[in-house]
Amino acid sequence: GSHKAPPGPPGLPLIGHLPMLGNQPHRSLHKLSQKYGPIMSLRLGSQPTIVVSSPASAELFLKTHDTVFASRPRSQAAEYMWYGTKGMIFSEYGPYWRSIRKFCTLELLSASKIESMAGLRRDELGLLVESLRRAAGAREVVDVSEKVTRLIEDMTCRMLFGKCRDERFDLRETIHDMGKLVGAFNIADYYPFLGALDLQGLTRQLKQTHRAIDKILEIIIDDHEKEADNGIKKLDRDFLDVILSLKTNPKTTHEQLAQNIDRSSIKAIVLDMIFGAIDTSHIAIEWIMSELLRHPRVMKLVQEEIRNVVGDCEVVEESCLSELPYLDMVVKESLRLHPVGPLLVPHASMEDIVIEGYGIQKKSRVIINNWGMGHDPRIWSENCEKFLPERFIDGKVDIRGNNFQLIPFGSGRRGCPGMHLGLVTTKLVVSQLVHSFDWELPFGMSADELDMNEIFGATMPRAKHLLAVPSARFG
Ligand code: HEM
Numbered sequence: 001g002s003h004k005a006p007p008g009p010p011g012l013p014l015i016g017h018l019p020m021l022g023n024q025p026h027r028s029l030h031k032l033s034q035k036y037g038p039i040m041s042l043r044l045g046s047q048p049t050i051v052v053s054s055p056a057s058a059e060l061f062l063k064t065h066d067t068v069f070a071s072r073p074r075s076q077a078a079e080y081m082w083y084g085t086k087g088m089i090f091s092e093y094g095p096y097w098r099s100i101r102k103f104c105t106l107e108l109l110s111a112s113k114i115e116s117m118a119g120l121r122r123d124e125l126g127l128l129v130e131s132l133r134r135a136a137g138a139r140e141v142v143d144v145s146e147k148v149t150r151l152i153e154d155m156t157c158r159m160l161f162g163k164c165r166d167e168r169f170d171l172r173e174t175i176h177d178m179g180k181l182v183g184a185f186n187i188a189d190y191y192p193f194l195g196a197l198d199l200q201g202l203t204r205q206l207k208q209t210h211r212a213i214d215k216i217l218e219i220i221i222d223d224h225e226k227e228a229d230n231g232i233k234k235l236d237r238d239f240l241d242v243i244l245s246l247k248t249n250p251k252t253t254h255e256q257l258a259q260n261i262d263r264s265s266i267k268a269i270v271l272d273m274i275f276g277a278i279d280t281s282h283i284a285i286e287w288i289m290s291e292l293l294r295h296p297r298v299m300k301l302v303q304e305e306i307r308n309v310v311g312d313c314e315v316v317e318e319s320c321l322s323e324l325p326y327l328d329m330v331v332k333e334s335l336r337l338h339p340v341g342p343l344l345v346p347h348a349s350m351e352d353i354v355i356e357g358y359g360i361q362k363k364s365r366v367i368i369n370n371w372g373m374g375h376d377p378r379i380w381s382e383n384c385e386k387f388l389p390e391r392f393i394d395g396k397v398d399i400r401g402n403n404f405q406l407i408p409f410g411s412g413r414r415g416c417p418g419m420h421l422g423l424v425t426t427k428l429v430v431s432q433l434v435h436s437f438d439w440e441l442p443f444g445m446s447a448d449e450l451d452m453n454e455i456f457g458a459t460m461p462r463a464k465h466l467l468a469v470p471s472a473r474f475g
Pocket of ligand 1: 088089090091101272273274276277280281284340341344345346347407408409410411413414415416417418419421422423426
């Protein structure tokens with residue numbers, strides 16, 4: 001068209017801008033956007049890549065023109081890991097994607113479904129508190145990252161498959177590998193003709209991780225089918241029961257999905273839910289706990305707020321979570337500084353469009369630099385690197401996708417469907433951990449000495465496990 005592309009750095013021939021991204025693309029892109037502006041184009045192969053870095057422009061892409069940008073680019077990760085892109089997260093916009101999204105929302109992620117599973121979260125959290133109490137008694141150093149990840153894994157497995165983690169496989173390790181692989185800037189996605197060379201070794205790793213996850217999914221599905229064959233009747237049907245039943249008795253509410261579903265799409269959808277639930281909440285919780293450990297003032301305020309609501313009872317009920325406004329501010333502030341998805345999930349445009357005078361081609365890849373917006377002094381003032389929950393005190397900025405300066409769950413049609421579950425889980429676990437225990441950094445470490453580095457991926461965990469020493473606050 002006659003409209004020029006958004007500005008961007010001059011590229012190197014052939015490989016374009018990939019080498020500029022380094023191993024911290026969220027930071028490199030943030031720097032580049034300071035020079036080239038909030039709507040920037042990068043030359044990465046044959047399809048243009050647009051990087052969006054300000055709240056006003058994010059609103060244009062995710063709200064004003066949401067229908068144009070609601071698709072996803074093709075990627076090797078989605079092809080290999082999601083059985084030929086048969087899941088929700090990485091599928092292109094259309095009726096198939098919509099039918100999965102509706103199914104998962106109704107059968108798993110709605111407020112009432114989530115509430116109906118409060119008991120299993122309470123049980124699993126109770127077990128963790130018990131084990132922490134033993135550690136506290138012995139003044140042991142606890143690997144908080146490990147404990148929290150296992151907790152979320154157990155909660156998720158019970159919710160999806162009706163049982164805890166299994167000795168026969170290591171789901172967490174596999175999911176962790178996935179997070180890194182899926183987020184990687186894969187040369188094969190940008191330069192298909194270079195794909196066969198597998199210059200970064202990513203194709204090999206994707207295949208390997210896919211085999212590992214497929215083995216796990218097969219074991220889990222087999223177990224369920226055997227139970228069904230043996231006529232075992234369950235009182236509570238788990239998510240896998242519901243999705244498997246689509247094949248045998250297609251319910252009218254999900255007729256369209258039932259018609260298009262086979263074993264590999266079932267596995268792809270279950271994988272969406274495993275990945276969405278496991279690789280997110282634990283990361284959010286670890287970052288929040290890290291910030292609380294570094295900021296005893298804030299920790300004390302959170303503890304006092306919880307004590308005022310919960311009283312002398314040790315168990316924090318989920319119904320109390322709505323009465324904890326300071327905790328809300330802490331969660332916002334931590335997700336601002338440490339967004340679980342630093343670049344959201346890439347979007348793709350479905351038609352040519354002109355935005356702010358720039359021509360953006362159909363099938364452009366759109367990256368929203370969520371991390372960059374959280375670290376922009378023009379949005380958050382000069383103290384933007386400081387952890388200061390009070391900046392949210394006026395209650396004007398929410399995290400549900402209405403205020404584009406803070407969109408840890410994205411926004412619009414592709415916004416996170418698991419937001420409610422993610423928030424309930426994150427707040428519940430954090431509040432219980434700080435209500436039951438006081439926490440200290442180990443080995444006389446000072447607040448400044450705590451390593452706060454991250455590892456880039458589709459999701460961005462702490463680089464180092466968080467270690468801390470609990471002491472019980474209840475007898
Ligand atoms: C603290 C927890 C969580 C955070 C911060 C988070 C964040 C995100 C983000 C940033 C996106 C991409 C939005 C976009 O592309 O614009 C996303 C998508 C998604 N999330 Fe979450 N998420 C969380 C928890 C969950 C949970 C618990 C589930 C489900 C069990 C889940 C399932 C999904 C799915 C399926 C998508 C893809 C949606 C689509 O493409 O249509 N997430 N999430």
